[in-house]
Amino acid sequence: MTNELDYLSRRVAAGKLSRRDFLGRAAALGVTAPFANSLLSSAARAAGPVKGGTLKAGLVGGESTNSLDPALMMTQVPFAFGKCWGEMIVELSPDGKLENRIAEEIGSSDDAKVWTLKIRDGIEFHNGKTVTAQDVAATLERHSDEKSKSGALGYMKGIETIKANGKEVVLTLKEANADLPYLLSDYHLIVQPNGGKDKPDAGISAGPYKVKVNEPGVRHVGERFANYWQGDKMGHADQVEVVVINDATARTAALQGGQVNMINRVEPKIVDLIKRVRGVTIRNHSGPGHYVFIMHCNTAPFDNNDLRMALKLAINREEMLNKVLRGYGSLGNDFPINASYPLFTEIEQRKYDPDKAKFHYKKSGHDGAVLLRTSDVAFPGAVDAAQLYQQSAAKAGIKLEIKREPGDGYWNEVWNKQPFCASYWGGRSTQDQMYSTAYLSSADWNDTRFKRPDFDKMVLAARAELDEAKRKQMYHDMAVMVRDEGGLILPMFNQFIDATGPKVGGWVDDPHQELMNGYALAKCWMEA
Amino acid sequence: MSSPVVKLVAQRVALGILLLLAVSVLIFAGTQILPGDVAQAILGQSATPESLANLREQLGLNQPAYIRYFHWLGGVLTGDLGTAMSSGQDIATSIKERLWNTLFLAFWAAIVAIPLAITLGLIAVRYRNGWVDKMISGVALASTSFPEFFIGYLLVFYFAVEHQWFPAISTVYDGMSLGERLQAIALPAAALTLVVLAHMMRMTRAAILNVMQSAYVETAELKGLSAFAVIRKHAFPNAIAPIINVVMLNLAYLVVGVVVVEVIFVYPGMGQYLVDHVTKRDVPVVQAVGLIFAAVYIALNIIADIAAIVANPRLRHPK
Numbered sequence: 001m002t003n004e005l006d007y008l009s010r011r012v013a014a015g016k017l018s019r020r021d022f023l024g025r026a027a028a029l030g031v032t033a034p035f036a037n038s039l040l041s042s043a044a045r046a047a048g049p050v051k052g053g054t055l056k057a058g059l060v061g062g063e064s065t066n067s068l069d070p071a072l073m074m075t076q077v078p079f080a081f082g083k084c085w086g087e088m089i090v091e092l093s094p095d096g097k098l099e100n101r102i103a104e105e106i107g108s109s110d111d112a113k114v115w116t117l118k119i120r121d122g123i124e125f126h127n128g129k130t131v132t133a134q135d136v137a138a139t140l141e142r143h144s145d146e147k148s149k150s151g152a153l154g155y156m157k158g159i160e161t162i163k164a165n166g167k168e169v170v171l172t173l174k175e176a177n178a179d180l181p182y183l184l185s186d187y188h189l190i191v192q193p194n195g196g197k198d199k200p201d202a203g204i205s206a207g208p209y210k211v212k213v214n215e216p217g218v219r220h221v222g223e224r225f226a227n228y229w230q231g232d233k234m235g236h237a238d239q240v241e242v243v244v245i246n247d248a249t250a251r252t253a254a255l256q257g258g259q260v261n262m263i264n265r266v267e268p269k270i271v272d273l274i275k276r277v278r279g280v281t282i283r284n285h286s287g288p289g290h291y292v293f294i295m296h297c298n299t300a301p302f303d304n305n306d307l308r309m310a311l312k313l314a315i316n317r318e319e320m321l322n323k324v325l326r327g328y329g330s331l332g333n334d335f336p337i338n339a340s341y342p343l344f345t346e347i348e349q350r351k352y353d354p355d356k357a358k359f360h361y362k363k364s365g366h367d368g369a370v371l372l373r374t375s376d377v378a379f380p381g382a383v384d385a386a387q388l389y390q391q392s393a394a395k396a397g398i399k400l401e402i403k404r405e406p407g408d409g410y411w412n413e414v415w416n417k418q419p420f421c422a423s424y425w426g427g428r429s430t431q432d433q434m435y436s437t438a439y440l441s442s443a444d445w446n447d448t449r450f451k452r453p454d455f456d457k458m459v460l461a462a463r464a465e466l467d468e469a470k471r472k473q474m475y476h477d478m479a480v481m482v483r484d485e486g487g488l489i490l491p492m493f494n495q496f497i498d499a500t501g502p503k504v505g506g507w508v509d510d511p512h513q514e515l516m517n518g519y520a521l522a523k524c525w526m527e528a
Numbered sequence: 529m530s531s532p533v534v535k536l537v538a539q540r541v542a543l544g545i546l547l548l549l550a551v552s553v554l555i556f557a558g559t560q561i562l563p564g565d566v567a568q569a570i571l572g573q574s575a576t577p578e579s580l581a582n583l584r585e586q587l588g589l590n591q592p593a594y595i596r597y598f599h600w601l602g603g604v605l606t607g608d609l610g611t612a613m614s615s616g617q618d619i620a621t622s623i624k625e626r627l628w629n630t631l632f633l634a635f636w637a638a639i640v641a642i643p644l645a646i647t648l649g650l651i652a653v654r655y656r657n658g659w660v661d662k663m664i665s666g667v668a669l670a671s672t673s674f675p676e677f678f679i680g681y682l683l684v685f686y687f688a689v690e691h692q693w694f695p696a697i698s699t700v701y702d703g704m705s706l707g708e709r710l711q712a713i714a715l716p717a718a719a720l721t722l723v724v725l726a727h728m729m730r731m732t733r734a735a736i737l738n739v740m741q742s743a744y745v746e747t748a749e750l751k752g753l754s755a756f757a758v759i760r761k762h763a764f765p766n767a768i769a770p771i772i773n774v775v776m777l778n779l780a781y782l783v784v785g786v787v788v789v790e791v792i793f794v795y796p797g798m799g800q801y802l803v804d805h806v807t808k809r810d811v812p813v814v815q816a817v818g819l820i821f822a823a824v825y826i827a828l829n830i831i832a833d834i835a836a837i838v839a840n841p842r843l844r845h846p847k
Binding site: 058063064065067146147149201213215216217218219243244245246247249250253254256257258259260408444 | 576578579582583612616617622681684685688689692695696697699701791792793794796800801804805807808810
């Protein structure tokens with residue numbers, strides 16, 4: 001009975017149950033009104049952040065080869081731990097707006113070419129020094145340097161000059177970009193003393209936690225930074241810990257056994273079982289990540305748009321979503337953008353149509369089997385998905401031959417090299433980023449070899465457009481072009497599926513990345 | 529009396545070192561054959577031709593292979609295993625901790641498994657072909673036949689999730705007391721014990737049964753010694769050599785073959801370390817770990833040889 005009352009009072013505190021309903025149910029459980037009222041007030045208190053304790057996450061995506069250098073962060077563990085010790089210039093909030101952090105104000109010239117960041121006063125690094133405009137400028141410089149091997153290099157190359165001027169940093173871009181503030185929220189751009197030029201992997205920034213233990217591939221521990229500039233918003237637990245658990249079963253067992261308070265990447269096929277475990281809450285939410293089959297538009301036989309169209313029509317998206325993702329996702333429509341992006345517009349959903357596929361296939365004049373390469377690592381369930389695809393295509397008279405490639409080396413030897421294979425994208429925070437990374441003719445990661453000068457022009461024009469309505473229309477036209485003429489077959493967008501154990505408070509779903517965009521450890525707390 | 533033994537031991541050790549050198553050549557050659565190179569592996573999906581060229585230059589991958597081999601061998605002999613290419617950390621330092629963890633787990637698994645296996649073997653011989661023998665063999669063989677991950681998951685399910693007596697993950701780190709460490713490794717040690725048990729137990733049983741056919745055992749029986757006394761005093765000492773051999777093989781397995789168990793229990797040992805670096809094509813680490821594994825294997829085999837020699841008077845006093 002107490003458990004039920006606890007549960008009900010927490011629902012009231014979370015705004016999911018009205019106070020009147022609560023009192024009614026409490027009475028049904030035989031509790032007197034004054035006692036029920038006192039329960040409620042304690043639940044309301046508990047709904048605010050609770051300071052203290054240790055918050056532990058068991059995460060996949062850590063290896064003994066990880067480094068604390070933000071430029072080299074690629075997988076989930078460095079990403080999530082980076083959000084604990086690192087402080088950003090600007091942050092993308094869950095509703096898609098920008099929240100200023102080290103930058104107090106971001107302004108641009110009318111042509112979106114010169115951007116000024118005003119640096120906030122009184123933010124302190126873990127080593128006691130104050131964050132200055134020079135540090136921010138040096139950080140951006142390091143990530144724009146080819147030698148840094150930074151994961152943010154692709155966007156940073158667009159910045160021509162970086163100047164620190166008193167309390168301001170002035171950025172001059174090579175080409176106008178209305179999205180610059182979004183780019184600055186990239187998780188690699190952790191502000192470090194002198195930009196980390198002296199010791200990139202020192203693990204010193206101005207985030208809510210100081211790095212206490214750093215054992216790559218094993219565990220990372222952060223200790224609350226007493227002088228954090230925004231202690232009421234983040235850094236509630238005294239200590240946060242990331243334990244690397246790459247094995248999915250071990251991860252779930254650790255959550256059930258209470259060794260960790262949250263985990264990432266619950267497998268869709270076991271979500272329904274985990275849901276039944278007492279105290280465990282599944283946190284699933286859609287994001288920009290998607291699973292794809294990609295064709296090279298410039299390689300025979302995929303240089304024929306009729307064949308590409310036939311293959312797009314021959315995939316049964318609903319079936320794949322239900323069988324591979326067990327419904328934990330949404331339908332794709334052959335362009336890489338969905339509602340999690342700003343300025344998204346709906347376009348008519350493409351459906352499985354064997355007859356039309358047959359028509360286009362015939363028109364393409366292609367004969368014989370089409371070779372599709374897949375692998376376990378392409379995305380979870382990629383081998384099954386390829387088999388489903390094979391069957392649905394067979395009904396349209398298209399013979400798909402499936403080649404299963406070893407996971408080891410898939411990203412070097414197959415992806416972005418072979419003309420037709422399975423892959424995934426994590427998505428980006430803006431449409432411009434997504435299209436610039438993978439659909440510009442000059443992009444290194446143009447994995448569909450979609451090389452269209454007219455499309456490139458549209459990308460650049462949309463990037464420089466400050467009028468939102470016009471921009472929205474441009475993105476709509478670009479999406480239609482990729483959808484109808486590109487080499488992308490996008491059957492489904494996947495969801496992030498995290499899970500938390502008992503007593504984890506403060507969770508807010510964030511559509512941008514898993515684990516509240518990496519902030520789960522920094523922003524959640526342990527309820528008393 | 530000791531000189532032939534010393535000579536034999538010296539011979540074995542010298543052979544072992546020679547073998548280790550040969551292995552080092554093989555390891556080096558093997559890592560050269562792997563497809564792709566470190567630069568590609570480090571950059572992964574984000575590799576562009578320019579960044580690849582930059583990184584290759586920086587890592588010295590453009591030198592010929594034999595120069596890199598001697599450079600590496602020289603380093604190893606002076607205790608310098610180099611730095612990991614992917615993370616820039618000193619390999620010797622990272623390995624020291626990992627190796628210690630692996631040895632710690634292997635030690636406790638062995639402490640339980642070896643006496644248990646030998647005792648069970650002795651009991652099986654005493655009651656040979658009876659139901660006790662059949663039950664011991666049956667259970668031991670069953671536990672060995674199940675794949676390690678299955679046994680691991682069963683233990684996790686029952687002892688960590690259902691009853692929460694032991695933690696499901698075995699992360700160990702500095703600052704843990706011995707008791708905490710032992711609690712953390714209880715489940716992986718149990719899984720390893722179950723995996724190696726049958727091999728040692730069956731070998732003990734077979735070796736002793738073999739000796740039991742001898743005339744002197746019959747004499748001992750006719751003298752009126754009890755069944756256990758016959759086994760302990762007459763059969764076991766004469767069967768010790770093959771038992772030591774199989775024990776050493778299993779010890780070696782406990783050190784070098786525990787990758788799966790390490791992954792399931794998230795134990796920070798050598799196996800996990802090796803796998804991480806193989807996927808990153810981090811050649812210096814793969815070479816160093818390979819060499820250490822080879823050294824452990826060879827050393828344990830030498831010990832088995834020497835122990836067999838010392839235990840056998842015929843080898844100790846060759847005519």
